[in-house]
Amino acid sequence: MELIIGNKNYSSWSLRGWLMLKAFELPFEETQLSLFSTAFYQRLSDLNTANKVPVLVDGENRIWDSLAICEYVNETKLDGRGWPADTQLRAEARSVACEMHSGFSGLRNEMPMNCRARRQVELSAEAQKDIQRIDQLWSELTGRCAEDGPWLFGTYSIADVMFAPVVLRFVTYGVEVSEASQRYMESVLSHPALKAWLEEALKETEIVEEDEAGVPI
Secondary structure, three states: EEEEEEOOOOOOHHHHHHHHHOOOOOOOOEEEOOOOOOHHOOOOOOOOOOOOEEEEEEEEEEEHHHHHHHHHHHHHHOOOOOOOOOHHHHHHHHHHHHHHOOOOOOHHHOOOOOOOOEEEEOOOOOHHHHHHHHHHHHHHHHHHHHHHOOEEEEOOOHHHHHHHHHHHHHHOOOOOOHHHHHHHHHHHHOOOOHHHHHHOOOOOOOOOOOOOOOEEE
């Protein structure tokens, strides 16, 4: 498998596709492209008409959406281990992952992922509502499944993959959350795969102005 991603400092969707492979210890080749560069669009034009990352290339298959990549990998490489085994929990985990995939536009727009920065931003009511909802989810889910592990559904799953970039956003912009959510964030940040991504992200020096939001702290 080959995974095409963007800048590790900025590309939250790339992180999701990458984590799905790295956290579940699947072998793959990584191709990194500078976001919005000529080479970026030239390479992607051969793979998908959306011209977005990440893109997973597996033989003749081309998958170009983070959640679609997670589902494809779960189905073809993990025998379903990417979701909880319990039917009810699996349905809820999918709902939570899809809520992240399609929602929280206020947070996305006002708090772009920027791993190496520490920023202060003035948040809209919409973004604050998004943060409250995420804090609620993290607190409730980790509390309910705590006996099985520190993750949203006990064991590490696609739901955790989908929320990992939000953890990094909360660190960048100094978002305060409940104690339960803070413990969850610490688990995410201590995961070996996430630590490996951050190590590379912090080495990058390229600036993407579109994602340099807020005032440096």
